[in-house]
Amino acid sequence: MDVLKVENVNFNYGSHKILTNLNFSMENNQVIGLFGDSGSGKSTFCKVLTGFIKEYEGTVTINGEVPQGGFNPIQLIYQHPEKVMNPRWKMRDVLEESWMPDDNLLDEFGIKREWFNRYPSELSGGELQRFSILRALNPNTKFIIADEISTMLDAVTQAQIWDSLLKLARKNNVGVLVVSHDKKLLNRICDSIVYLSDITE
Ligand SMILES: Nc1ncnc2c1ncn2[C@@H]1O[C@H](COP(=O)(O)OP(=O)(O)O)[C@@H](O)[C@H]1O
Numbered sequence: 133m134d135v136l137k138v139e140n141v142n143f144n145y146g147s148h149k150i151l152t153n154l155n156f157s158m159e160n161n162q163v164i165g166l167f168g169d170s171g172s173g174k175s176t177f178c179k180v181l182t183g184f185i186k187e188y189e190g191t192v193t194i195n196g197e198v199p200q201g202g203f204n205p206i207q208l209i210y211q212h213p214e215k216v217m218n219p220r221w222k223m224r225d226v227l228e229e230s231w232m233p234d235d236n237l238l239d240e241f242g243i244k245r246e247w248f249n250r251y252p253s254e255l256s257g258g259e260l261q262r263f264s265i266l267r268a269l270n271p272n273t274k275f276i277i278a279d280e281i282s283t284m285l286d287a288v289t290q291a292q293i294w295d296s297l298l299k300l301a302r303k304n305n306v307g308v309l310v311v312s313h314d315k316k317l318l319n320r321i322c323d324s325i326v327y328l329s330d331i332t333e
Pocket residue numbers: 145150168169170171172173174175176177
């Protein structure tokens with residue numbers, strides 16, 4: 133079993149306190165929802181968890197150890213996949229930078245092979261998000277932090293994407309933190325829900 137643990141984390145933007153004495157933990161067989169109002173610090177917390185923000189107080193550990201160097205076992209998926217893809221890379225390279233899933237998985241995520249030769253600007257938001265989810269589900273990933281990843285998608289695409297993601301995460305024992313302001317979605321797909329306001333002071 134893998135345990136992700138956040139202990140006594142403090143983070144401010146200048147004089148603006150965002151995360152105060154935050155404590156949280158989850159296991160790799162869980163799908164946990166993180167709920168909070170817009171602007172309450174959810175995305176900031178996601179960046180702390182996945183190392184995109186480094187200058188915080190406190191610790192983020194897996195099984196008691198701080199992840200370091202190389203591939204990060206805590207992977208972030210963003211709301212806007214196009215913002216984190218190199219616009220000059222074709223989709224094959226975007227995916228392969230992490231790993232290359234087999235045909236079954238590509239089919240499971242509805243990825244058409246013809247998309248491989250396109251640039252990010254030549255795919256829809258839903259198509260791009262399929263790539264970014266699969267990219268994050270590298271075999272070395274232990275936890276996925278999904279920050280509003282289906283907010284921009286229509287209901288059908290949203291349901292398909294969550295089905296595929298959660299199926300693979302459960303199969304591979306990857307823990308998923310589902311970050312959203314959409315309570316209905318969290319109720320539908322999560323084992324339990326945590327309120328950001330309850331884990332910070
Ligand atoms: N890079 C930044 N510099 C300064 N303030 C920021 C920055 N990013 C976010 N904030 C502020 O921090 C607060 C929390 O933002 P965020 O973590 O994005 O909230 P949420 O994801 O819950 O909507 C907001 O008040 C936001 O304006």
